[in-house]
Amino acid sequence: MPEIIVKYDDKVIERIVTEKKRISIGRTNENDIVLENRGVSRKHAMIEFNNNAAVIIDNESLNGTFVNNRKVAEEVLRDEDIIMIGKYSLVYRTEASHQGQAVAGMDGTMVLNTKRQKEMLENDRVEREIVARYGGSVLLGEENSEFSEFKLDREVTTIGKAKFVHVRAKGLFLAGIQAKIVQEGASYALHNLGKTGKVSVNGEPVTRCVLKNGDLITVGKSAFKFVEGKQ
């Protein structure tokens, strides 16, 4: 998959690896790459991917699109070409040039995909390493937890105050088995089995919730992060 590295003042602010056939670039939210600067038009340009070729097309933008300092309307991109839009520079890399490179995590380089929300966290190095080590989805202990990492390798994982549950949680008035995480096909769902309000995902109380990568689960006073691993 090709990669676009977005830079501002020569500093990498975002990396985008895409499976899409076409990505849009502009100032507003509906674009795949959002550049929030008034020098960028709302729908400034797009990149079309066709087999192994990529073409940048300027969308009659006010301030223009430049490739290697030359103003373009439509231009075939080559590896390491630099697209200039407003104060941003976007480095285009074909699949070959970045394959096998380690993906940087929290330390300055941001990793995004076009399927952003779901895939963003998968690329965080530390969590990728944990998931790779366990070969599946993992719970990370965040607060009041007896473990730092717990592999979800059962069809049903129980959470609560009782001694026999898989994941112990703390908190007043928690049930012995307050919640369970059930493997449902390729995904996991969290079920509250006790009093409502005692089980939350990302701060919202839930009765049943299909877990997404990076979700924060709280059961009573205990908190766990769900990191999804490929089966």
Place this chain on the structure above:
Amino acid sequence: MILAVISDVHANLEAFEAVMRDIEQRKADRIICLGDTIGYGPDPEPCLDLAEKTCEVKLMGNHEYAVIGKLSPQQINRTAKISLSWTQDQLADTAMPRITDLPLAASMNDLYFVHASPWEPDKWRYVLSPGEADAAFKHFEQRVCFNGHSHLPMIFAFGDNQIRRQAGHDFQPNEETRYIVNVGSVGQPRDNDPRACYVTYDTTEDEVSFHRVAYDISKAQHKMKQAELPAMLINRLQAGV
């Protein structure tokens, strides 16, 4: 109006003074300090004094919370514990009431200020992943939240039902988007750039800018050595990690 937002000074007076000179040159009208003014560094009391003198709003950080005994010991790592007891010894009794009364969060028109996550600010959660940002966005109503805590300048943008994350850089907010802007750290940057970091928000131009300020790192390190603070805390300043 130009608003300057600083965070995580961490008792580094050299960095703090350099940032204050920079802010003065930019003619900021108001300065907001998001907490962790103390801890790790060699000058807790002078930094509290400077914040008192210059910042209109000063928030509670987890290091202030620890100094007044509100953080349980298992929530504090080993080097932080050493610096915590050192800091407690340095601070005059008169400093304690000033710290105790610091608020956990503040708001100003359409802006919200907090040290860590808006989701239960006294839990000191990081906002680093989209999941964490998703939770955080649900716990403040304003358009833009400024925070610190991670020492990593970063922007989360929530619009069109998705969360985008970018490293800190100058930008002009979209009207239909909400933001969490991590302003980085004045006194202990951790994004591989050792220069002090802070943010200004020009409300007239509607522009958020990140600033990096060089300061006398070796002087700060020399003071830390004299105070016999942990070597790890001294060494990390020059690398910005």
